[in-house]
Amino acid sequence: MQHTLRQIFRSGKFVVGFSIFAAILLIVTIYPLLVRESPLTIIGQGTFFPPGIYVSVYDSLTSPRYTLQLDDAAAKRLASRLSDDDRLAMKEWLVGAGLLESEIDTTDTARLLGLWEATYDPAKRIPGLTNAKRNYYVRLDASLDGLLATEGLSLATKDPQTGALIETGQVAQTDYANVSQVANLRVLALGTDNFGRDVLTELVTATGVSLQIGIVAGLVATLIGLTLGLLAGYVGGLVDDVITFVTNLFIVIPSFVLLILISFSIGQEQRGAFTIAVVIGLTGWVWTARAVRAQVISLRNRDHVNLSKLSGHSIFRIIVADILPYIASYVVMALILQISSAILAEAGLSILGLGPRTTDVPTLGQMMNWAFIYQAYILGKWWAYLPALAAIALVSFSMNLMNTGLDQVFNPALRE
Amino acid sequence: MAITKQICLSTSGLTKIFGFGRRQTVAVDHVDLNLYEGEVVSIVGESGSGKTTLAKILLGLINETAGDVFFQGQKRDISSHQKRQEYWRNIQAIFQDPFSSYNIFNKIDSVLLDCINMRGGRGLARAAKVELMREACSFVNLKFEELTNKYPFELSGGQMQRLMIARIFLLKPKILIADEPTSMIDACSRATILDELMKLRDEIKMTIIFITHDIGLAYYVSDQVYIMERGKIVESGSADEVILRPRAAYTQRLISDVPKIHEEWDLSTV
Ligand SMILES: Nc1ncnc2c1ncn2[C@@H]1O[C@H](COP(=O)(O)OP(=O)(O)OP(=O)(O)O)[C@@H](O)[C@H]1O
Numbered sequence: 143m144q145h146t147l148r149q150i151f152r153s154g155k156f157v158v159g160f161s162i163f164a165a166i167l168l169i170v171t172i173y174p175l176l177v178r179e180s181p182l183t184i185i186g187q188g189t190f191f192p193p194g195i196y197v198s199v200y201d202s203l204t205s206p207r208y209t210l211q212l213d214d215a216a217a218k219r220l221a222s223r224l225s226d227d228d229r230l231a232m233k234e235w236l237v238g239a240g241l242l243e244s245e246i247d248t249t250d251t252a253r254l255l256g257l258w259e260a261t262y263d264p265a266k267r268i269p270g271l272t273n274a275k276r277n278y279y280v281r282l283d284a285s286l287d288g289l290l291a292t293e294g295l296s297l298a299t300k301d302p303q304t305g306a307l308i309e310t311g312q313v314a315q316t317d318y319a320n321v322s323q324v325a326n327l328r329v330l331a332l333g334t335d336n337f338g339r340d341v342l343t344e345l346v347t348a349t350g351v352s353l354q355i356g357i358v359a360g361l362v363a364t365l366i367g368l369t370l371g372l373l374a375g376y377v378g379g380l381v382d383d384v385i386t387f388v389t390n391l392f393i394v395i396p397s398f399v400l401l402i403l404i405s406f407s408i409g410q411e412q413r414g415a416f417t418i419a420v421v422i423g424l425t426g427w428v429w430t431a432r433a434v435r436a437q438v439i440s441l442r443n444r445d446h447v448n449l450s451k452l453s454g455h456s457i458f459r460i461i462v463a464d465i466l467p468y469i470a471s472y473v474v475m476a477l478i479l480q481i482s483s484a485i486l487a488e489a490g491l492s493i494l495g496l497g498p499r500t501t502d503v504p505t506l507g508q509m510m511n512w513a514f515i516y517q518a519y520i521l522g523k524w525w526a527y528l529p530a531l532a533a534i535a536l537v538s539f540s541m542n543l544m545n546t547g548l549d550q551v552f553n554p555a556l557r558e
Numbered sequence: 559m560a561i562t563k564q565i566c567l568s569t570s571g572l573t574k575i576f577g578f579g580r581r582q583t584v585a586v587d588h589v590d591l592n593l594y595e596g597e598v599v600s601i602v603g604e605s606g607s608g609k610t611t612l613a614k615i616l617l618g619l620i621n622e623t624a625g626d627v628f629f630q631g632q633k634r635d636i637s638s639h640q641k642r643q644e645y646w647r648n649i650q651a652i653f654q655d656p657f658s659s660y661n662i663f664n665k666i667d668s669v670l671l672d673c674i675n676m677r678g679g680r681g682l683a684r685a686a687k688v689e690l691m692r693e694a695c696s697f698v699n700l701k702f703e704e705l706t707n708k709y710p711f712e713l714s715g716g717q718m719q720r721l722m723i724a725r726i727f728l729l730k731p732k733i734l735i736a737d738e739p740t741s742m743i744d745a746c747s748r749a750t751i752l753d754e755l756m757k758l759r760d761e762i763k764m765t766i767i768f769i770t771h772d773i774g775l776a777y778y779v780s781d782q783v784y785i786m787e788r789g790k791i792v793e794s795g796s797a798d799e800v801i802l803r804p805r806a807a808y809t810q811r812l813i814s815d816v817p818k819i820h821e822e823w824d825l826s827t828v
């Protein structure tokens with residue numbers, strides 16, 4: 143036993159898969175201890191805020207100010223404000239005005255602005271320029287002027303009686319706030335989703351819930367499959383015929399179709415994560431049952447089983463002591479596969495909108511479903527769906543890797 | 559002596575068919591056996607002739623397709639677990655392949671303990687059980703101290719098969735079916751195992767059904783011989799009768815197939 147364990151942990155594939163899986167488990171258990179916020183709290187007013195560190199503007203204006211003279215501050219400010227579209231439009235105008243295309247580099251902000259300042263003239267006629275476009279250039283030029291301004295901004299409050307603005311301070315371009323002194327700051331490493339929820343917190347919780355669903359479903363499927371397989375294989379006769387018939391019935395009807403039908407008929411309100419897990423388990427046992435049956439049939443005529451019978455052991459004891467240990471490694475591998483396929487099944491169901499009801503907990507599949515409904519795919523809001531996709535892939539990759547590793551240990555023919 | 563001989567196991571028309579239709583194999587074909595108490599009876603046949611299948615039917619491990627088995631004159635009844643357990647107190651076996659006879663997950667002590675329990679020793683003190691196990695091991699020239707807490711795969715094939723004999727020593731059944739107990743082990747251990755088996759028979763006075771493909775060996779150990787060809791018993795009788803004066807062509811062929819080294823046993827040439 144110990145020897146086998148040692149061998150398992152020598153298998154590179156198993157160790158890599160196990161490490162990934164253990165890391166996922168660790169994150170899933172530790173993260174909620176650190177971040178106590180409910181994963182479904184809506185924190186953002188709006189959809190799909192990109193990943194980043196969010197700093198309260200109000201707090202940064204009212205926190206202690208420091209004056210730093212940094213040479214490239216103005217250039218950086220410009221560079222970050224000038225969008226790629228604007229740069230291209232500027233280039234287009236400059237080329238229209240007769241400059242050589244090769245001389246204009248849109249990535250060099252300072253040079254581009256220099257050229258623009260030197261050449262731009264709203265009155266100049268550029269062939270093929272529509273009125274709307276002309277107005278756009280006028281607006282662009284004005285905003286560039288604003289950006290290039292060297293004075294600061296005034297801070298003002300409104301007099302509650304007269305409505306007049308009273309200046310309360312100035313923000314110079316050289317003013318800095320120390321991030322650690324800004325009271326309110328929030329890291330949204332993966333931004334927010336369509337409901338304005340923190341994707342990272344949601345993702346970690348969803349991975350945990352998906353794993354739970356996978357484990358419950360995997361255990362249910364393996365338990366049913368194992369019991370039926372053992373009965374069919376060992377008892378044989380009529381029991382075998384009935385079980386094989388039911389198994390074949392389930393094989394003919396693809397389990398995913400069955401899953402969809404059952405989920406649909408349960409109805410949105412009744413579909414908790416646990417219910418879904420059990421339903422997935424109830425539809426997924428077929429292959430385990432078949433494989434276990436085949437293994438048991440080849441085992442039940444073995445001499446050690448015969449010897450056990452001759453020693454007067456009961457059927458129950460023979461199944462538990464003389465059959466189960468021989469298929470245990472196989473059952474563990476089947477369990478791992480069942481867990482990973484149950485996670486995929488949940489994702490599939492949820493993408494179709496037939497997953498657990500959405501007010502309870504997030505699951506990886508639901509995150510994909512929300513991203514899909516709110517067009518994150520089309521809008522390019524990758525942080526809403528890629529992390530969930532990666533989590534699903536990573537979980538099933540790690541489990542399959544463990545499985546291959548185990549297979550190599552238990553099945554000498556596959557050893558390298 | 560011959561008058562007091564009592565039949566302890568007999569069969570009539572015993573048949574076993576595997577599979578259906580075109581793929582069916584008649585492994586055992588209308589076999590009639592009469593085994594007397596205290597005798598060694600050999601069943602001889604080449605590979606695939608149905609010897610193991612016959613043995614398993616006699617043991618009640620597989621069901622016969624047709625025919626009956628009588629145990630001590632009564633039709634055998636193994637319809638319930640209790641009745642099977644009772645039957646197996648009387649008839650035991652040593653299998654062909656020692657390497658597959660053990661559950662590799664159990665320590666070998668458990669094999670012997672099972673036997674003690676089966677003989678009503680469940681309530682014995684641990685020390686008494688150990689004493690019994692030690693006695694059984696020393697009967698087959700094994701040291702219990704060297705075997706205890708070991709797993710079957712830590713033993714040699716010969717040791718495994720001797721432990722099987724120790725098991726029979728503890729069980730003291732009326733009938734022992736030894737299915738080619740020496741075919742999977744080396745020639746040196748073979749003689750020892752045969753000796754121990756004969757010693758065991760003298761010790762507990764049981765009937766032995768000795769299954770082998772080696773007709774020389776059968777002559778060496780048995781009182782009665784049954785020759786089996788493709789599921790059928792083609793010839794039977796006392797060992798001298800069958801082997802010294804074979805009538806069936808199949809028996810003659812089996813005898814002529816015996817390698818030269820066995821010639822000293824082959825009295826037909828004397
Ligand atoms: N479970 C089974 N299902 C189908 N056919 C079987 C089965 N067991 C045995 N047979 C067939 O029955 C025949 C007799 O087999 P059996 O094992 O009794 O032979 P044997 O005389 O013991 O041979 P060996 O000397 O090689 O042990 C063979 O043709 C075998 O293929």
Ligand SMILES: [Mg+2]
Pocket residue numbers: 609610611654737
């Ligand atoms: Mg055989």
